Amino acid sequence: LIIQKQIHPEIMSVVDGTVCGDGAGPRTMIPRIKNYILAGYDQVAVDTVVARMLGFEPLKLPAIKLAHDEGLGCGDFDQIEIIGEDVSNTNWNFSVKRSLVIWGDQMVRKGRLKFLEPLMHNKIFMTLPILGSLVFHDMFWYPTTGKKRIKKFLKTGWGKVFQNYPEI
Structure with a gap:
């Protein structure tokens, strides 16, 4: 700023x-x-x-x-x-x-699991948070919660506007 x-x-x-x-x-x-x-x-x-x-x-x-x-x-x-x-x-x-993924990330970077932070600089271990996010958000959260929220949102005035946007 x-x-x-x-x-x-x-x-x-x-x-x-x-x-x-x-x-x-x-x-x-x-x-x-x-x-x-x-x-x-x-x-x-x-x-x-x-x-x-x-x-x-x-x-x-x-x-x-x-x-x-x-x-x-x-x-x-x-x-x-x-x-x-x-x-x-x-x-x-x-x-x-905090979502489960954000909570886990903060535990590693600022909390009790900070001792694991050096592993996050390793290419193999660095993929674990990405994989964790994929599993949590795409395979668990979206099917159980996210779809319902989106369906509800699409019934609102702004949801209807969103549905009228052209596909790119």
Whole structure:
């Protein structure tokens, strides 16, 4: 963000909040229709407003707190001028969760299994997380959970729009 501000100080940040992901991401989130588009020249402020709408306290999120403290933008929701709909009381109560694959990855990189991290630099062992993701997401999660979520999403207005996109 520091380098970006030096090169292009007036880049607008745009967040497409028409369909938002709740829960364990990036592959296993629950789609929630919210129908918001947010934009601004202060990228930290835009992230702050989005975080607040999602139900998080922005200054408790490390990236927003750091950017705010470094003067890269405003992370204090009460100091942000919002033009348009009043979202000050919007709270979607979203949650942060970890999928099994993300949990395993974090255990190896930051947790109790950190002693295994050097193996991840070995070509043979490096394929294990990829294989684990394939097995979990494609062979277990998608058939048992993902298909139902997609089927439900496709019945929404945005799902119908998605179905009308031309195939590439």
